[in-house]
């Protein structure tokens with residue numbers, strides 16, 4: 394049997410009000426990709442922080458290569474051959490890519506390392522991801538997905554025995570994810586051990602040898618990937634089987650709620666026209682860089698546009714800013730939680746309250762009880778897993794942060810809700826809940842637009858699909874055209890000429 398590289402026994406970790414981990418044991422072998430799965434808040438990231446020294450366990454032991462260790466800090470873990478890519482980006486924004494990549498390498502080495510050498514090392518790894526930026530680029534000038542690659546490379550340059558990835562692909566394109574998988578397979582072939590966290594079942598079954606499932610901080614079990622399937626893992630994760638993943642489709646009215654006429658904004662949004670019916674979920678699909686996000690941002694007043702008319706219920710409306718959009722009941726939720734005014738250092742209650750400042754502040758007093766009511770409604774409707782509404786949003790698990798963000802905007806009773814990748818990083822159970830919630834909103838007469846790069850989600854959830862290619866509408870599909878192949882054909886521009894004519 395292969396050697397055990399890392400072992401955790403009986404790990405317990407308590408945060409005020411939450412038992413994040415209770416008696417969790419785990420083992421990683423040489424040459425193994427071991428997936429760690431569980432719903433949002435199950436304790437995955439907490440476990441990884443403990444085995445990399447960023448958090449100290451209240452109980453339990455950790456062994457590296459068979460020897461008990463006491464990890465005082467992440468530096469300790471690194472020195473002992475454990476490298477991690479965290480769920481949240483942790484780069485220094487103001488220094489270069491290569492300096493970020495080589496931070497944390499043995500300082501003696503760093504001292505002597507010439508710029509030329511640093512560039513060489515960084516470039517060798519960055520090339521595996523076919524990046525088009527230089528190692529000398531300043532990190533803050535990179536996109537989120539480029540930063541994610543730097544984050545990954547930063548772990549890869551360390552000569553470790555154990556590599557840990559906490560949801561590494563949530564911000565990567567399909568192509569970059571495939572490149573990462575190649576790297577993982579190489580590491581595996583070299584006999585390294587890999588712990589891999591993801592909510593995406595296709596990745597898990599493609600990559601992993603074993604799967605360990607946590608639920609509510611407890612270890613449910615470890616299974617061999619080849620001897621199980623998604624249904625069983627889901628049952629382990631949520632404690633029940635989810636019979637249907639997508640809610641029933643709606644019966645949208647014929648009435649046009651939103652009409653967009655010849656929208657133009659930069660090169661990624663050209664001559665865009667489409668409409669949205671009352672009670673409809675309109676999916677928006679396009680390959681990375683197609684302009685799907687740019688189009689929705691131009692529509693919602695986030696980015697300026699050069700031309701185009703917007704009609705709501707047949708009436709032309711003026712939307713130049715986000716405030717204009719909100720005053721007409723049109724809300725756009727970005728794919729970036731932090732940009733969307735999710736205040737990590739504030740409580741859930743205050744996060745919900747800030748979206749209701751107009752209604753909540755009477756003569757400068759925030760109506761505390763009303764704020765509490767709103768927050769508990771959001772927490773109940775979206776099943777936010779938290780101690781209470783006082784908990785800081787920054788201390789919630791990633792998926793629960795996402796729920797708070799969606800919930801706080803829904804609580805404003807929108808007419809049109811535009812969501813950019815609303816279920817990214819969200820576990821299967823919560824994802825199904827969010828799908829149901831969106832369907833319910835649509836059935837209540839709201840127009841819902843959902844951008845997603847997951848085809849199954851687009852097909853499963855949408856009444857119609859707007860496909861974007863090269864900054865413009867390649868087609869609006871419905872009925873029997875709502876299938877993977879047809880949508881991909883349109884997204885790759887196969888039918889673009891016919892449409893443009």
Ligand SMILES: Nc1ncnc2c1ncn2[C@@H]1O[C@H](COP(=O)(O)OP(=O)(O)OP(=O)(O)O)[C@@H](O)[C@H]1O
Nearest residue numbers: 408413433434435436437438439788789790791792
């Ligand atoms: N610093 C903290 N203070 C208080 N509670 C915390 C803190 N960090 C995590 N928690 C709580 O511990 C539990 C486990 O969180 P953790 O981040 O490990 O979940 P996760 O499985 O990684 O979820 P996700 O899939 O959403 O990333 C959650 O209930 C979370 O709210």
Ligand SMILES: [Mg+2]
Nearest residue numbers: 437438480791
């Ligand atoms: Mg996590």
